[in-house]
Amino acid sequence: MEHDEIRTRAWVLHPDIKSNSKRRPAEPALNEGVALAEALPDLDVIGSNVVRLPKAHSGHLFGKGKIEELKAIFKSEDIDLVLIDGSVSPVQQRNLEKTWDVKLLDRTGLILEIFSDRARTREGVLQVEMAALSYQRTRLVRAWTHLERQRGGLGFVGGPGETQIESDRRAIDDQLVRLRRQLDKVVKTRSLHREARARVPYPIVALVGYTNAGKSTLFNRLTGADVMVKDMLFATLDPTMRRVELEDGPEIILSDTVGFISDLPTELVASFRATLEEVLGADLIVHVRDISHDDTHNQAADVKNILTSLGVDENRAQIEVWNKLDQLPEDEAEARRQRALNEDDIHAISALSGEGLPELMRDIGVILQGVRLNETLTLGFSQGKQRAWLFSEDLVQGETQTEDGFEIKVMWTERQKSQFNSL
Known part of the structure; x- marks a missing residue:
């Protein structure tokens, strides 16, 4: 039998350790652990449960009674792999694997496998x-x-x-x-691409958010791009960029980034910093939230903490998007809509149905217009090349012919202005 036809029977455990200072609410944490496991295509999650304990046992993580109880479950369910939604030391891992006769993966190992x-x-x-x-x-x-x-x-x-x-x-x-x-070498090449893109006179808009918040669905809706969209964690890993023309606004480059997650292991934060560098160069950050998720406030806090750790300052233009209105009961959805109307820089939308997207795009255009300047240029008849360039770049707002040439009203970015001056 081919290996890719073999499905691994997995069980997910979330250790709820009272003495853990970074303790997360147990049920949402377990649900996230299961979603992580389901993001791997060759795993079947047979079952899951929270294991409550006052403190971690140094050698085996869990107490003897609990280990025996779980061993019986794993044997009866024919489990091949146990996923522990937390950190497990090499000693604990070795001991538990030996006792349970299974493979064991902790949160870091699982996220690495998904990545x-x-x-x-x-x-x-x-x-x-x-x-x-x-x-x-x-x-x-x-x-x-x-x-x-x-x-x-x-x-x-x-x-x-x-x-x-x-x-x-x-x-x-x-x-x-x-x-x-x-x-x-790869990063150097990429920074050259980024420099080349910096010469392209389009503002960059980066979509960020907790994993599974609906960024890729929104990205596809706005760009028509076929980015992988699945209801699974980390569906997008490498940043994807597309050009989008805003109605009554500038053309923009939209960037879809990897989803953030709480307690992302430090070695992964360091490794994926470059993947998130697109965010550092963005003119506008759009923070997409799954507003229907029970833990949406903590997820939003995690995203903000990661942005801060990346060096994104508070003065960077940001919009918060409350996505998945379609997942809420109508009265709750209406309450979110009303609140978003009363708050600056918040939009309530459904990327799936398209609700709220025209208003979101209009607001993005308004914010980015600040990047563009209105000026009036005086060109002589001999400057046909410069005049043609202004029209080809769609910068001309109005034109009047004079005795000596043309008075042209333009709206452009500083980059476009410097490009024009170098002609």
Whole structure:
């Protein structure tokens, strides 16, 4: 049987540890853990539950009684893989795998596996591999199939050719150095692309938000692009950019970015910083929220914290978009609409039905018009090339012929002005 026909039977546990200072509400956290697991195509999530405990046990994470109880469940359900929505030390992982006779993956490992499955660009692939190597450097008891690349993914979830690499950290470090060199080259190329794009006189609008907030659906709706849209976490990993013409406004470049998530492991934040650099160069940030989600306020706070950690200052132009009105009961949806009407920089929409999108695009246009200036130019008859350029760029608002040439009213950006001056 082909490997990709084999489905791994998985169980998701969320440890609700009272002594954890970063403790999240247990049920929403478990739901998110299940959604993470379902984002991997070859997993079947058979069951899930919250495990409440006063503190983590150093050797096994859980107490003896709970371990035995779970062991019986996993055996009866024929579970191959246990996903723990939290961090698990290498010792705890080894002990639990031995006791339960299953493979075990913690939150970081699972997110890495998803990132690997989703990465499309050369940079994305390199970033995932580096993050995975950093993570697995402390877990040399694990299988290293992703070094051999015998299957997609990172090899945590099974697959052929599983080998044990006991101790050779030098091999990992050599691999990290090699990947870092490759990544530096790719990032350099990308920064050249970004510089080239900076010469393109279009403002950049970046869509950001918690994962699964509906950014890709909104992106597709506004651009007609066929970006992967699925009701799963991390559906988009590499930034996707498209040009959009605003009615009565400037043309813009719209950028769809990777979804943010709470407690994103530090090695992943570092690895994916470059992926989010598009946000740093944006003229406007559109923060898309799933307003129907129970934990929408905490999700919004997580997004704002990550933006701050990336170096996005508070003065950057931002709009907050309350998406998924269609998922709310009508009275709640109406309350959100009314509140958004009374607040500056908030829009209540449904990317799925299209509700509120014309108003959102109009507002984006109004904000970005501030990037464009109105000026009147005086051109002589000999400056036909400059005049033709102004018309080809659609900058002319009005024109009057004079004895010596033309008076032309233009609306343009500083970039367009400098382009014109260099003609």
